[in-house]
Amino acid sequence: MSLAHETLVSLRRRLAAKEIHPRDIVKDLFTQIDAREKTLHAYTHLNRESALAAAEKADLSLPLGGIPIAIKDNLNVLGDPCTCSSKILEGYKAPYDATAIARLRQAGAFFLGRTNMDEFAMGSSTENSALGVTRNPWDPTRIPGGSSGGSAAAVAGRVALAALGSDTGGSIRQPAALCGCVGLKPTYGRISRYGLVAFASSLDQIGPLTRTVEDSALLLSALAGHDPRDNTTDLRKPENFLTKPDGSVKGLRIGLPKEYFLPGMDTETEAAVRAAAEWFRKNGATIVEVSLPHTPAAIAVYYILATAEASANLARFDGVRYGRRATDARDVLDLYQRSRSEGFGAEVKRRIILGTFVLSQGYADAYYRRAQKVRGLLREDFEKAFAQCDLLLTPTSPEPAFRLGERNQDPLKMYLADVFTISTNLAGNGAISLPCGFTQSNLPIGLQLIGPRFGEETILRAAHAFEQAHDFWKRMPPS
Amino acid sequence: MSSTGTWEAVIGLEVHVQLRTQTKMFCGCVNHYGDAPTTHVCPVCLGLPGSLPVPNEEAIRKTILTGLMLGCKIAPVARFDRKNYFYPDMPKNYQISQFDDPLCAGGGVGLDPFLFPKEIQDTEEAKAGRTIRLTRIHLEEDVAKSFHFEDRSGIDFNRAGTPLMEIVSEADLRTPGEAFAFLGSLRQVLLSGNVSDADMEKGQMRCDVNVSVRPVGQKEFGTKVELKNLNSISGVRRALTYEIARQIAACRKGEAIAHETRRWDDEAGATFTMRTKEKAHDYRYFPDPDLLPVRTDQGLMESARAELPELPAALQARLAKDFGVTAYQASVLASDRVLCGYYEKAAAGTTHKAVVANWILNDFLATQPDPATTPVEPAFFAELADLVAGGTINSAQAKKVFAELMTNPTSPKALVKKLGLEQISDSSALGTYCDEAIAANPRSVEDYRAGKTNAINALKGFVMKKSQGKANPVQVDEILKAKLSA
Amino acid sequence: MAAPKLNVSDVAALARLTLTPEETEKFSAQLGQILGHMETLGQIATGHVPEVTPPAQPALRKDVPTPGLSVEAALSNAPAQANDLILVPKIVE
Secondary structure: OOHHHOOHHHHHHHHHOOOOOHHHHHHHHHHHHHHHHHHHOOEEEEOHHHHHHHHHOOOOOOOOOOOEEEEEOOEOOOOOEOOOOOHHHOOOEOOOOOHHHHHHHHOOOEEEEEEOOOHHHOOOOOOOOOOOOOOEOOEOOEOOOOOOHHHHHHHHOOOOOOEEEEEOOOOOHHHHHHHOOEEEEOOOOOEOOOOEOOOOOOOOEEEEEEOOHHHHHHHHHHHEOOOOOOOOOOOOOOOOOOOOOOOOOOOOEEEEEHHHOOOOOOHHHHHHHHHHHHHHHHOOOEEEEEOOOOHHHHHHHHHHHHHHHHHHHHHHOOOOOOOOOOOOOOOHHHHHHHHHHHHOOHHHHHHHHHHHHHHOOOOOHHHHHHHHHHHHHHHHHHHHHOOOOOEEEEEOOOOOOOEOOOOOOOHHHHHHOOOOOHHHHHHOOOEEEEEEEEOOOOOEEEEEEEOOOOOHHHHHHHHHHHHHOOOHHHOOOOO | OOOOOOEEEEEEEEEEEEOOOOEOOOOOOEOOOOOOOOOOEOHHHHOOOOOOOOOEHHHHHHHHHHHHHOOOEEOOEEOOEEEEOOOOOOOOOEEEEOOOOOOEEOOEEEOOHHHOOHHHOOOHHHHOOOEEEEEEEEEEEOOOEEEEOOOEEEEEOOOOOOEEEEEEEOOOEOOHHHHHHHHHHHHHHHHHOOOOOOOHHHOOEEEEEEEEEEEOOOOOOOOOEEEEEEOOHHHHHHHHHHHHHHHHHHHHOOOOOOOOEEEEEOOOOEEEEOOOOOOOOOOOOEEOOOOOOEEHHHOHHHHHHOOOOOOHHHHHHHHHHHHOOOHHHHHHHHOOHHHHHHHHHHHHOOOOHHHHHHHHHHHHHHOOOOOOOOOOOHHHHHHHHHHHHOOOOOHHHHHHHHHHHHHOOOOHHHHHHHHOOOOEOOHHHHHHHHHHHHHHOHHHHHHHHOOOHHHHHHHHHHHHHHOOOOEOHHHHHHHHHHHHOO | OOOOOOOHHHHHHHOOOOOOHHHHHHHHHHHHHHHHHHHHHHHOOOOOOOOOOOOOOOOOEOOOOOOOEOHHHHHOOOOOEEOOEEEEEOOOO
16 A cells, blocks of 8 residues: 555554655655646645655654655745745745744654645635645545645645645635545644744634544644744643543533534535534533524624734735736836736735725724624633533534535635634634545535634544544545 | 914924834844844844744833833733835834834923023023923834935835834924923933933934914914924924924915925925825724733833833932032933943042032043043042142142043042142241232232222232242132231 | 725725726625625624733743844845845835
């Protein structure tokens, strides 16, 4: 079997036992890439030579020694391109390492390549990439989800062992669900954002996409912890996420928020998720119905706050210090307007305009400040719910992967599909998506487990138990 | 108060002060002026994608300290906000500043009479002792520096991100002289706290002015004009003088004052309309999500309080009271803490503290010394004062000793001996000199006895010459008068 | 609160974007729809807003220099530079 099909944990064991060499892993991965990438287009950049060179120098005594990881194209890796799948960063080479990248290096990992994404992480289908679309490994006519679509497709499509993504409103979890792999969004403040190109500063988090929950815990351990370069990282010392879970979910109180199970839901999704809840109950957990009453306002709150922050975060892309600059600009204003208008895609422009509007004089109170207040209420919803349960269980996505081109002319409809993931970002809690079933047409269905803030240990323990009791994680997409 | 008839000016100042910190406001790059371009930069102050700000604790502390020195209320929780606008010297096209929750609010700057322009220090305006209220003090980051060439501009990001403290006054100022005194007095406070060197000509303190005029007695403000490009404290005064006159002249003609920004041209001696902006900026302020709120009540207040210096006003009062120096001398000393320290050391060694002040501020300062490194020990001045007070030497001789002291810094007592300058105080010896003077100047003696008291000076001069300047002038005066009236 | 007229051109100008007439029309329709959805916010009572206590103290930075970028690295992505300055068209006050 190709080494590209194995988990990080298993590969680490075999490397330590000297059964295999890191170069074997890289070679197998590139064999897979050569076979599949033409269809998948998960990558925007491959590090063929440097990955092989790093494999030769790997220090196997380190926790991720000898392991190549794929990196979403919005994380700075020194010397590599960092385009965020945008024309405006064409040719940009990162002059520094993101903290997350530095920590992976310290743990012995190296980098296979950079994965495709929705431009500046704005989108749920990776169709907003300026570098071409990525296809779902289970059905190449369908989207892989977004914005970390490249990372999810690479992991599920076996052209990467594991990948880093970023999640602002569901951008790790939703593609993980649509591609049938594991995607973890840690609690806000767990992993440093220094070096992650910002979309929405109070919502963004970096997280791993992997084949198993154990692999996710392995990466989280390497990445988590306070960073003096990121003022929003939490000061607590991260716990050991790798304590051998006993596989038991006895006594766990699982909350089902009633606002996430509405009539008219996709029937296959609902069936798979309810079956998962039933599994927990059969194995000793208690199922409780809870309520997150402000859920209907979440999309509005998200699209006001995220776009507001983004409009400021993306102001720096102006053709002055880096990135694409319009040629023969008459004056500074012309330089700004043309560089930005030529460099940004439609979705990015739309969100910048919306974000600028909700902050503008005369409207900021009704939109931005009001949304901030409602965000506080959403946060309170979660706190109240976690007084009654240990984890929330929900679908990740309202439906499985839709077809490419089906929805990209209807932004509002795109936005409304984020309904199950965005509240978690607004509240700042951590959550995981993992496979819990397949549709009749062999499309993956994702289960989401949301934890209390800094409750990753509980999330991972429960997710691991569910995963190992089922075969979903072993299923492979058609070749 | 003003000589402008029935009109008065209403002036408010917005002062930006560069803080003396080692590093920038939100990153660890060096905060130093004058180095080669682009040598103090990093992803944060260049606004590279993915960079994040982390606040400089010392900059916050210095701002709190400034607030404490100026009597402001310090916010228990302060926040940073993003101020959004596009400009090539802005690395992120938003500036991290403070809007809703600044570090300091209220407070005031007392106008030091000696910091008014010299020509008007003797007026009621300078002696009024007004305190100008402040609105707020907040912390923000500075922008990069641009250089303009014929057909393009070049930007150096060394200055981008350096910490800037913005001090906003209420519209309490009424004259250009007060504005001049405000800036000087504020600067003294900043120097005393080691917060900034605040030298306007070096760009360490920048000032924008808002000025309007109204008929005396009117409650409503007139139309406000903003003045920019003020590069020195006296420049501020000149610009205000011109602008106030311009506005009053226009008002007298019934012309409307445009609400605009005008640029002061020091060479031309006038203000000019800057290219008018069509709309006021919509800065779209919102709290910076990359920065957590700063709590000042968790140790920052205490550590700022620990740095509180003796403020200029308090120091001046103490010097006048305990050392007997004049108000003017107190103000000079308070404006130079090193010199003041030198003086206090010198004055400690003698009861003639005011005399020591004269020596140091008049004679010693004229030699342009560096009080921090001079080989002339402060104690020497105490000695010198005591030698004169005790009658060992007279003041003329003391000047000679002082001159020698400058080239040969040793104990004045030793110098007196070396120069053979001991004053003659022996009455019989002095009596002999006086007899000689009387004998040699019969005309002066006659004039004196006839009632011209000044005639005694010729006799005194004769004694001084004969004694090679060593005669004790007080005794000579007594002895001569006694003999002449005999 | 009724859905306001979002003047796409005006707002785009604030953000230094110039749109084609087609884009302006399309975005106006799309953003109008999106803002319509945001009416839901108006119905939520925000009288009670939970107090958020700021954390004890965020980690502030000590005033000690840390290494930055070399001149070459800093200018490595600059579209136009000379004499270690980043060049732009002439800035007029």
